[in-house]
Amino acid sequence: MIENLVIVESPAKAKTIEKYLGKEFHVVSSFGHIRDLSKKNIGIDIENNFEPDYEVPKEKLKVVNELRKSASNAKNIWIASDEDREGEAIAWHLAAVLDLDIDNTKRIVFHEITKEAISNAINKPRTIDMNLVNSQQARRVLDRLVGFEISPVLWKKIQPALSAGRVQSVAVRLIVEREREIISFQSESAFRITALFIIKNDKGEESVIKAEASKRFRKEEEAKSFLELCASSNFEIDSVTVKPGTRVPAAPFTTSTLQQEAYRKLGFSVAQTMAVAQKLYEAGKITYMRTDSTNLSKLALLKSKEVIVAQYGEKYSKTRQYKTKSKGAQEAHEAIRPTYPDNAAVTGSQNEKKLYDLIWKRTIASQMADAEVERTTIAIGMNNSPVTFNASGEVVKFDGFLKVYSESTDDDSGESEKALIPEVRKNMPLTYKKITADQRYTTPPPRYTEASLVKKLEELGIGRPSTYAPTITTIQNRGYVLREERPGEKRDVRILTLEKGVVNSSKRSELFGKEKAKLFPQNIGIVVNDFLMDNFPEIVDYHFTAAIEEQFDKIAVGKIEWTNMLGEFYGPFHESVKKALEKRDRKIGSRTLGVDPKSGEEVIVKVGRFGPVAQIGTTEGGNKARFASLHKNQLIETITLEEALQLFNLPRNLGELEENEVIVDTGKYGPYIRHSGKFYSLKKGVDDPYTIDLGRAIEIIREKREAEKQKVIKEFDDILVLNGRYGPYISKDKKNYRLPKGCDPKKLTKEECLDIIEKANKTKK
Numbered sequence: 001m002i003e004n005l006v007i008v009e010s011p012a013k014a015k016t017i018e019k020y021l022g023k024e025f026h027v028v029s030s031f032g033h034i035r036d037l038s039k040k041n042i043g044i045d046i047e048n049n050f051e052p053d054y055e056v057p058k059e060k061l062k063v064v065n066e067l068r069k070s071a072s073n074a075k076n077i078w079i080a081s082d083e084d085r086e087g088e089a090i091a092w093h094l095a096a097v098l099d100l101d102i103d104n105t106k107r108i109v110f111h112e113i114t115k116e117a118i119s120n121a122i123n124k125p126r127t128i129d130m131n132l133v134n135s136q137q138a139r140r141v142l143d144r145l146v147g148f149e150i151s152p153v154l155w156k157k158i159q160p161a162l163s164a165g166r167v168q169s170v171a172v173r174l175i176v177e178r179e180r181e182i183i184s185f186q187s188e189s190a191f192r193i194t195a196l197f198i199i200k201n202d203k204g205e206e207s208v209i210k211a212e213a214s215k216r217f218r219k220e221e222e223a224k225s226f227l228e229l230c231a232s233s234n235f236e237i238d239s240v241t242v243k244p245g246t247r248v249p250a251a252p253f254t255t256s257t258l259q260q261e262a263y264r265k266l267g268f269s270v271a272q273t274m275a276v277a278q279k280l281y282e283a284g285k286i287t288y289m290r291t292d293s294t295n296l297s298k299l300a301l302l303k304s305k306e307v308i309v310a311q312y313g314e315k316y317s318k319t320r321q322y323k324t325k326s327k328g329a330q331e332a333h334e335a336i337r338p339t340y341p342d343n344a345a346v347t348g349s350q351n352e353k354k355l356y357d358l359i360w361k362r363t364i365a366s367q368m369a370d371a372e373v374e375r376t377t378i379a380i381g382m383n384n385s386p387v388t389f390n391a392s393g394e395v396v397k398f399d400g401f402l403k404v405y406s407e408s409t410d411d412d413s414g415e416s417e418k419a420l421i422p423e424v425r426k427n428m429p430l431t432y433k434k435i436t437a438d439q440r441y442t443t444p445p446p447r448y449t450e451a452s453l454v455k456k457l458e459e460l461g462i463g464r465p466s467t468y469a470p471t472i473t474t475i476q477n478r479g480y481v482l483r484e485e486r487p488g489e490k491r492d493v494r495i496l497t498l499e500k501g502v503v504n505s506s507k508r509s510e511l512f513g514k515e516k517a518k519l520f521p522q523n524i525g526i527v528v529n530d531f532l533m534d535n536f537p538e539i540v541d542y543h544f545t546a547a548i549e550e551q552f553d554k555i556a557v558g559k560i561e562w563t564n565m566l567g568e569f570y571g572p573f574h575e576s577v578k579k580a581l582e583k584r585d586r587k588i589g590s591r592t593l594g595v596d597p598k599s600g601e602e603v604i605v606k607v608g609r610f611g612p613v614a615q616i617g618t619t620e621g622g623n624k625a626r627f628a629s630l631h632k633n634q635l636i637e638t639i640t641l642e643e644a645l646q647l648f649n650l651p652r653n654l655g656e657l658e659e660n661e662v663i664v665d666t667g668k669y670g671p672y673i674r675h676s677g678k679f680y681s682l683k684k685g686v687d688d689p690y691t692i693d694l695g696r697a698i699e700i701i702r703e704k705r706e707a708e709k710q711k712v713i714k715e716f717d718d719i720l721v722l723n724g725r726y727g728p729y730i731s732k733d734k735k736n737y738r739l740p741k742g743c744d745p746k747k748l749t750k751e752e753c754l755d756i757i758e759k760a761n762k763t764k765k
Contacts, residue, residue, distance in 0.1 A: 252335035393421030480525030488514030512643030
């Protein structure tokens, strides 16, 4: 018999916990959820008060059988799944599948995997909290209802294999609306005036002050006139304002703020952040990583203070407790922090070390003294113009928490850097060294990154810590949104410079529109979003979705009954589904561009069965229309008639090589050349399928042939010694074999190759 059986969610967590509990405890893993809604019909008996029909998936049968075997041989069973609604639901499912008495099953929770936390949990077991379970059931059932009822409508009206979801559809709406703001944005230019002034103190020592004019000029002539005015002006200090100030450290990490800061500082995607944080948690290095609390335990506050006083001194310490600001914050968790604040670093992968370092610094900084700064603002007047030049600077008098950590922002342009201002007083004269009028363009609102989308969802009260990462992964996997980079375009800007009384004009080239790791809506995402907005406005309504989340929170604390909440939602929702199916929609997501000048037929763009296409002509009355796929970055709502017609220029016959036609075309994997039954990809960013000529096509073909020749090092009947991406290897019967270290591929014999293959096969067995 097993004295004590502890069931946790993950094997890594099981190992860490078993280390602390000792020989009397045997810890096993359920590998996450062991039951889910049945896939038969909808998995919910709607008529019977939304009774869920749960089943153990095939891939979990082996795990469940092993758990049953262990449970039947155990005196005491402890369920230690995670301390949130999802974890509570897992505990309930385990109790049901293993035939455990819920009232007698020992449920233990802890938000950090330390000996002390686990011992405390063992000493204070509780029963499964059915309010938390019902909150998770309500979310799961409601999301299944939405997905199963809307998806068939999308299949019928737009395209097969589409889906909708309560939170994911709102996330897509945010991205689509931002894209439309960018499309409709009209960029305007103005000339920004900056100056370098020289000022002398009483000792004759010179200092330089950088300042900006209080006015911008729309036209180049106006900017030039102002610079000519500056050439004959006398400048002096109009006013000096010195204000002491403080900078306060950011709160310890929640799930959302960790995802945002890990993206800004480390370049981690939201899913990557959560995967790395999960490893750190399961290894006992940080507290639970799904939380919206900024609270720290008394012990954490005490330990953080000890670290700060020991490393930096008493004056750097300031113990504080933060209040959670996010809408609908739930669960009495702590913030994400190191389990042992005195450990400034941990072992593990590079990503684990980086993320831990970020968490440690943020936690320690949150308990440090404010930074004390002195902010100076000066106004520089002109004797012949009401326009003033303004300069501001900041001096850090006491660094406080900045010694350890400074929070990043979404706009790290570097222009907010505060300059150092020399000591000045009113009426001191200045002389200009250089004054520049720089043409600047207004910029559209920025596209969302994964991190800024999480921030927006949290602000709106949509989703919870456990849903941000899966939501962002889902909308990308469905093809509604792509995380992409765009190279940007060049444009010329005008620059006017005043030096030594002379105004010179020049121009420089600048890059604009460059995007890195931004979320771009795809045609299918835009079409689905518009369809949902028309037919299911409540599903993509921000306030409605946030209100649903609040209802889940009320279920979690026992304020409302979960099936009643589902009933109130389902009635109106089901009516919307019926109306949408009955509607006779025509040309959903299609747009008429005009007429093809050659054939006189109508040109439209739409979402076809296999993606967005341009169409010339109609398929009605037995007519044959012509189709061409849109390019990856072309949107149905912005493509022009000229761009659409150009798509029909492929395939192009470029001429002949070795008595065979050379054809250029585009396919699923991009543009290519077809010659003599073989395919050759065009180089991305170099070759354009619409303009490439025969000479360049022949170059590409010969380059590929040469590369293929060099690929084969040796050939013995059915055995090939090849050059690969990661070095030479042997290929036989469509299987590849590594060469031993120090082996010269050029000197290999057939017998030696067979020997390497035989040894490799034995090792595999």
